[in-house]
Amino acid sequence: MGRYVIQRLMLAGVTLVMVSVLVFSLIRVVVPFFYADAVDIVAGEYGRTDEARADALRDEYGLSGNLIGQYFKWAANVLTGDLGESLFNGRSISGEIRDRVVVSFELGLVGLVSGLLFSVPMGIAAAVCQDRWPDYILRTLAILINALPGFWLAILILTFGSLWFNWAPPLKFKYLWEDPVQHVKIMALPALLIGLTPSAGIVRIVRTQMLEVMRQDYIRTAQAKGLNGRAVIFGHAMRNSLIPVVTVVGLSLPNLIAGTAIFEAIFVLPGMGQYLVSSVGNLDYPVIMSTNLIFAVLIVTANLLVDLSYPLLDPRIRY
Amino acid sequence: MPSDTYWNRRLNRRRALLGAGSAGMGVAALGLVGCGDDDDSNAEPTKPLEEKQAEVKSFLWDRKDTTAQAVKGSIYQTYTTADATNLDPLSSPSFTANAWGSWYYPRLMTYKPGYRVAANGEYEGYLAQGVEQPDPTTVTFKLRQNAVWEDKAPLNKRPIDADDVVFSWKKFAEKGQSRKDLVKLPDNPTGPVESISAPDKNTVVFKLAFPYAPFVSAMAYSRYLQIMPRESEGGYDPRNETRSGGPWILSNYQRSVTFEIRKNPNFWDKDRVLLDGFDIPIIPEYAAQLAQFRAKKLWTFGGLRQEDVISTKKDLPDLQVDSNAQGRTAWLTYFGLQPGSPFLDPRVRQAASMLIDRDTWIDTFYNVSEFKKEGYPIESRWHSHISAGWEGFWVDPRGSDMGANGKNFVQNVAEAKKLLDAAGVKTPIETDIAWISTGQYGVTFPKHAEVIKGMLEESGLFKLKQINPDYQTDYLPKYYFAKGDFKGIAVGASTQFPEVDQYLFAYYHTQGSRQKVAFQGTNGDAKSDKLIEQQRQELDAKKRMELIKEWQRYVAGTMPMIPYPGQANTFSLFWPWVGNYGVFRAWDVESGRDRTETAIWFDKSKYTG
Numbered sequence: 001m002g003r004y005v006i007q008r009l010m011l012a013g014v015t016l017v018m019v020s021v022l023v024f025s026l027i028r029v030v031v032p033f034f035y036a037d038a039v040d041i042v043a044g045e046y047g048r049t050d051e052a053r054a055d056a057l058r059d060e061y062g063l064s065g066n067l068i069g070q071y072f073k074w075a076a077n078v079l080t081g082d083l084g085e086s087l088f089n090g091r092s093i094s095g096e097i098r099d100r101v102v103v104s105f106e107l108g109l110v111g112l113v114s115g116l117l118f119s120v121p122m123g124i125a126a127a128v129c130q131d132r133w134p135d136y137i138l139r140t141l142a143i144l145i146n147a148l149p150g151f152w153l154a155i156l157i158l159t160f161g162s163l164w165f166n167w168a169p170p171l172k173f174k175y176l177w178e179d180p181v182q183h184v185k186i187m188a189l190p191a192l193l194i195g196l197t198p199s200a201g202i203v204r205i206v207r208t209q210m211l212e213v214m215r216q217d218y219i220r221t222a223q224a225k226g227l228n229g230r231a232v233i234f235g236h237a238m239r240n241s242l243i244p245v246v247t248v249v250g251l252s253l254p255n256l257i258a259g260t261a262i263f264e265a266i267f268v269l270p271g272m273g274q275y276l277v278s279s280v281g282n283l284d285y286p287v288i289m290s291t292n293l294i295f296a297v298l299i300v301t302a303n304l305l306v307d308l309s310y311p312l313l314d315p316r317i318r319y
Numbered sequence: 320m321p322s323d324t325y326w327n328r329r330l331n332r333r334r335a336l337l338g339a340g341s342a343g344m345g346v347a348a349l350g351l352v353g354c355g356d357d358d359d360s361n362a363e364p365t366k367p368l369e370e371k372q373a374e375v376k377s378f379l380w381d382r383k384d385t386t387a388q389a390v391k392g393s394i395y396q397t398y399t400t401a402d403a404t405n406l407d408p409l410s411s412p413s414f415t416a417n418a419w420g421s422w423y424y425p426r427l428m429t430y431k432p433g434y435r436v437a438a439n440g441e442y443e444g445y446l447a448q449g450v451e452q453p454d455p456t457t458v459t460f461k462l463r464q465n466a467v468w469e470d471k472a473p474l475n476k477r478p479i480d481a482d483d484v485v486f487s488w489k490k491f492a493e494k495g496q497s498r499k500d501l502v503k504l505p506d507n508p509t510g511p512v513e514s515i516s517a518p519d520k521n522t523v524v525f526k527l528a529f530p531y532a533p534f535v536s537a538m539a540y541s542r543y544l545q546i547m548p549r550e551s552e553g554g555y556d557p558r559n560e561t562r563s564g565g566p567w568i569l570s571n572y573q574r575s576v577t578f579e580i581r582k583n584p585n586f587w588d589k590d591r592v593l594l595d596g597f598d599i600p601i602i603p604e605y606a607a608q609l610a611q612f613r614a615k616k617l618w619t620f621g622g623l624r625q626e627d628v629i630s631t632k633k634d635l636p637d638l639q640v641d642s643n644a645q646g647r648t649a650w651l652t653y654f655g656l657q658p659g660s661p662f663l664d665p666r667v668r669q670a671a672s673m674l675i676d677r678d679t680w681i682d683t684f685y686n687v688s689e690f691k692k693e694g695y696p697i698e699s700r701w702h703s704h705i706s707a708g709w710e711g712f713w714v715d716p717r718g719s720d721m722g723a724n725g726k727n728f729v730q731n732v733a734e735a736k737k738l739l740d741a742a743g744v745k746t747p748i749e750t751d752i753a754w755i756s757t758g759q760y761g762v763t764f765p766k767h768a769e770v771i772k773g774m775l776e777e778s779g780l781f782k783l784k785q786i787n788p789d790y791q792t793d794y795l796p797k798y799y800f801a802k803g804d805f806k807g808i809a810v811g812a813s814t815q816f817p818e819v820d821q822y823l824f825a826y827y828h829t830q831g832s833r834q835k836v837a838f839q840g841t842n843g844d845a846k847s848d849k850l851i852e853q854q855r856q857e858l859d860a861k862k863r864m865e866l867i868k869e870w871q872r873y874v875a876g877t878m879p880m881i882p883y884p885g886q887a888n889t890f891s892l893f894w895p896w897v898g899n900y901g902v903f904r905a906w907d908v909e910s911g912r913d914r915t916e917t918a919i920w921f922d923k924s925k926y927t928g
Contacts, residue, residue, distance in 0.1 A: 036791035042404060043412040046496045048800055052506055057412055089405035089558045158610035168614035171600045173576050266607045268600050270576040
């Protein structure tokens with residue numbers, strides 16, 4: 001196990017280096033060559049009328065030097081824990097991420113947990129009632145939820161909420177430690193909505209896995225021994241059906257954290273999604289590089305944790 | 320135009336505006352619940368128009384000045400749509416910093432608000448208490464002596480002095496985004512300002528390269544010279560922190576979430592400020608803005624789409640409706656002038672202009688028929704080569720003042736055909752028409768261009784191939800800044816300037832800061848250049864106005880490009896507890912924080928939120 005973890009960590013390091021080289025090449029070479037650089041985008045039409053100023057900005061932002069040298073400088077800083085500063089406002093990226101990642105992580109985690117609380121029982125119920133009306137209803141519901149984008153539901157809820165109940169979510173964001181009640185009021189709805197769409201897929205995975213496990217010999221043996229249905233389902237079938245679910249859930253957590261931008265925009269939340277989207281919009285290179293690295297770390301870590309969790313769910317799996 | 324023509328059938332406003340997916344999910348959501356639709360077949364029986372007009376008149380805001388009853392205090396709830404790139408207005412590469420800076424950094428001058436009517440661009444002292452012009456190229460500003468910076472280190476209520484102004488001007492001249500509009504530089508020899516000096520702590524002297532009529536007015540504009548403390552160089556980080564010298568302080572800024580503005584207790588005229596401050600969350604999504612406004616969490620909603628005004632007012636009868644002043648931007652349809660281009664001949668450009676049905680275009684994009692049907696007072700205006708919102712300067716293409724060239728603005732397909740025949744051009748003219756289909760000019764812009772294309776083609780005199788270039792890689796270098804070196808026609812936006820001269824010079828003068836812009840033509844137009852130069856150096860306001868009118872009459876004939884068809888006044892909604900809403904009206908909203916926002920108050924007796 002220890003050897004396996006070390007191997008995986010080394011591979012993770014290689015993966016992260018490759019991700020950073022790829023992102024750097026894309027935003028510093030490909031995009032400026034085929035599209036525009038940060039100064040072109042932020043200075044817009046005025047920048048094109050004042051080339052001297054645009055060149056001065058490029059110098060000021062450190063964009064006019066040697067590209068390879070710039071990459072190594074960034075990488076060396078990252079290795080010392082310094083993620084750098086935003087090109088345009090000089091703010092520390094580490095500080096921004098520290099403030100924002102808690103919001104995105106909470107959104108993603110609450111969304112995931114609420115989605116699981118909703119989808120796992122639904123999947124099990126659908127499997128247990130296979131090809132009967134509860135199964136049809138639950139599957140239809142899952143497809144329906146899967147087909148409805150969460151942000152669209154959010155807009156509908158806001159629109160109907162204001163039309164019918166004179167309601168709209170609070171606008172003043174508060175961290176949990178500042179004002180727990182206000183925090184829950186702000187975060188509850190977007191978190192639930194974020195978890196809704198992936199939960200539809202999980203319903204279908206749980207159902208399929210449950211059906212497969214229920215057909216195994218050991219389940220038939222358990223039933224033949226006279227165990228009641230509840231004990232068979234929860235004691236024997238469910239645990240064995242969860243391995244693919246854990247894989248999907250583990251891998252979707254980083255996506256949930258990274259994919260909250262539209263909800264953050266609708267509900268006025270200071271999360272990572274907005275940070276990344278605005279930095280991409282302005283081509284704020286250090287921010288893009290560092291946030292991508294953070295997301296890559298999250299994904300690699302989630303992968304590793306998922307793999308390490310398999311032996312806990314199925315003792316036959318060993319590393 | 321007969322009522323059964325193709326365009327009256329096709330250019331249905333609703334279809335034009337809602338036909339695009341880009342209109343956003345918010346509109347889709349509103350459409351679903353029916354609140355965006357004012358054509359409801361279950362509506363109450365139609366009232367006579369006179370009755371509707373009387374009803375609208377009864378609720379249309381009369382801009383009553385309630386300053387005498389004003390109670391001080393409270394935090395105004397409003398919103399913004401985008402974050403600031405940074406907070407330094409003199410070096411930021413984006414104007415978002417200027418928009419925010421005008422809350423807390425003072426300027427030498429400020430625009431005088433219109434009192435219950437639209438402002439007219441008049442200015443008055445802000446940091447400057449007096450302005451003198453001892454000779455046509457010297458302008459002296461005398462600073463007020465009771466102005467101090469915010470009570471925060473390293474300034475700690477230090478008096479604002481002439482050295483701050485000199486420091487700010489030098490920074491603007493070196494790093495300001497719009498410096499080329501004002502500063503004479505080696506690569507900008509037509510800039511009007513040569514130098515600045517401070518003979519004493521309270522006096523600033525600008526030396527101009529030539530007599531420049533709009534100079535003092537330009538000192539009121541938030542995108543030019545905002546006065547920052549010299550300690551902003553090294554004493555604090557101006558990209559992330561601010562030190563106020565005006566009526567407001569930025570008390571809290573949470574990136575991508577909110578701005579909190581509070582009253583500055585050390586402002587020299589603090590008794591004039593009625594509110595304690597403003598909470599301004601960043602809400603980029605339209606549906607979320609509308610929902611927050613309807614739920615009374617936002618007190619005003621500046622971005623309300625015109626197609627939502629009538630239905631929102633019907634849903635929420637307590638809302639107040641105000642009629643806004645005419646805007647001051649006129650976007651452009653301009654021509655490729657490569658050798659052999661038909662548009663090198665002014666008759667072809669005139670003919671193209673004559674194919675635009677301006678009233679239908681305005682109706683389509685300003686909801687004019689619908690407002691009229693509901694009894695709202697709405698006025699449509701056609702743009703000349705300056706926007707119809709430049710009161711006093713604008714010549715109405717439909718009026719007698721435009722003279723004979725006014726005919727070039729009137730839709731007349733037969734006359735256009737004659738002009739093309741006279742120019743020896745084979746019709747239909749087969750060429751390209753280009754516009755960006757992405758959102759840099761707003762979500763409605765591609766529809767503006769689409770309708771213009773449709774109008775040109777409907778005549779049968781043009782056969783156009785639509786091109787949607789990428790904004791950064793194609794549109795800006797190959798059309799907008801290509802000096803006419805492209806094929807066909809292009810549709811695009813223009814910048815709004817605080818003074819008509821800056822617009823004329825930048826876009827129409829061959830030496831202007833936008834000298835690469837296509838529609839000036841390769842060799843320019845000597846007469847147009849001369850008129851522009853004369854007006855900017857003419858210190859007599861009436862004579863200057865007449866020169867600008869003469870220029871409009873002239874270019875109405877040469878038609879160097881076709882201005883956007885026109886505009887109508889828009890309407891805004893607000894909750895009744897906003898005291899003095901629209902009573903003191905800003906010339907430029909971003910530059911008006913010291914005069915208009917200070918006059919607003921919270922009328923608790925009307926609050927139902």
